[in-house]
Amino acid sequence: xxxxxxxxxxxxxxxxxxxxxxxxxxxxxxxxxxxxxxxxxxxxxxxxxxxxxxxxxxxxxxxxxxxxxxxxxxxxxxxxxxxxxxxxxxxxxxxxxxxxxxxxxxxxxxxxxxxxxxxxxxxxxxxxxxxxxxxxxxxxxxxxxxxxxxxxxxxxxxxxxxxxxxxx
Amino acid sequence: xxxxxxxxxxxxxxxxxxxxxxxxxxxxxxxxxxxxxxxxxxxxxxxxxxxxxxxxxxxxxxxxxxxxxxxxxxxxxxxxxxxxxxxxxxxxxxxxxxxxxxxxxxxxxxxxxxxxxxxxxxxxxxxxxxxxxxxxxxxxxxxxxxxxxxx
Numbered sequence: 001x002x003x004x005x006x007x008x009x010x011x012x013x014x015x016x017x018x019x020x021x022x023x024x025x026x027x028x029x030x031x032x033x034x035x036x037x038x039x040x041x042x043x044x045x046x047x048x049x050x051x052x053x054x055x056x057x058x059x060x061x062x063x064x065x066x067x068x069x070x071x072x073x074x075x076x077x078x079x080x081x082x083x084x085x086x087x088x089x090x091x092x093x094x095x096x097x098x099x100x101x102x103x104x105x106x107x108x109x110x111x112x113x114x115x116x117x118x119x120x121x122x123x124x125x126x127x128x129x130x131x132x133x134x135x136x137x138x139x140x141x142x143x144x145x146x147x148x149x150x151x152x153x154x155x156x157x158x159x160x161x162x163x164x165x166x167x168x
Numbered sequence: 169x170x171x172x173x174x175x176x177x178x179x180x181x182x183x184x185x186x187x188x189x190x191x192x193x194x195x196x197x198x199x200x201x202x203x204x205x206x207x208x209x210x211x212x213x214x215x216x217x218x219x220x221x222x223x224x225x226x227x228x229x230x231x232x233x234x235x236x237x238x239x240x241x242x243x244x245x246x247x248x249x250x251x252x253x254x255x256x257x258x259x260x261x262x263x264x265x266x267x268x269x270x271x272x273x274x275x276x277x278x279x280x281x282x283x284x285x286x287x288x289x290x291x292x293x294x295x296x297x298x299x300x301x302x303x304x305x306x307x308x309x310x311x312x313x314x315x316x317x318x319x
Contacts, residue, residue, distance in 0.1 A: 019286050074169065074201070088194040095192065096285045099264025106267035114265065116191065116239060
């Protein structure tokens with residue numbers, strides 16, 4: 001997986017989480033996940049298509065999700081992670097992170113469209129090609145750990161490779 | 169949330185009326201809190217471009233805060249349709265996706281400004297003040313430097 005495509009997501013997550021949670025974030029080391037994705041808690045999924053195709057899963061432990069939802073709403077944390085406020089907050093947070101990353105990538109010449117975020121409820125899932133090579137990033141925030149599971153492929157290179165194979 | 173010196177409309181000496189358009193309930197609620205901290209009132213809200221057009225015609229707000237990526241009709245198309253009907257419409261795009269083509273497209277369709285999410289209240293306040301000042305809509309309290317008040 002190309003780290004130059006991953007880095008904008010890491011930078012965006014670091015920046016957005018730091019800004020919204022008003023505190024420092026510590027970015028953990030990336031790890032490769034070769035098996036199907038297993039959800040850690042409350043998760044939002046955003047898919048994207050274009051020069052780069054794939055999906056990002058934004059995943060939080062239930063207590064962390066409640067703390068973040070309460071903090072961003074300026075209210076007490078919801079009692080349960082299945083509260084609609086938690087899902088709404090999570091999706092918008094994912095939307096902001098992905099949107100900021102897309103902005104960085106687009107300005108570098110990568111063009112793709114992002115789908116609206118959706119709450120990801122499967123405990124395990126999507127044994128698609130994206131999942132066979134996914135990078136998991138962790139971010140330690142004042143509210144707890146936040147995980148980004150990034151699975152993507154770069155279509156432009158694949159097309160070039162196919163063309164090279166045909167001419168060879 | 170910090171409070172700002174209230175912005176009000178010169179002629180009627182009333183609070184600025186906002187239409188907030190975003191498919192995320194969380195984002196609309198967050199923007200509504202900012203609007204309140206600017207001394208404004210919510211004229212209406214919408215979760216997609218189609219509803220935004222209907223709500224604009226119904227409420228005729230002083231300013232619109234419009235997301236770009238939305239279901240059914242995206243923000244840029246909604247801007248185009250609103251401005252076609254109301255050339256004086258003041259629309260500020262509020263989106264997490266802030267690449268140049270998107271911004272240019274929105275401005276070409278008639279949006280007045282752009283702010284990227286996550287939105288900082290002081291940045292949005294300045295942009296709203298700038299856009300309304302540009303049209304001579306604001307009264308004295310809103311003209312001048314950034315005026316924050318501790319609560």
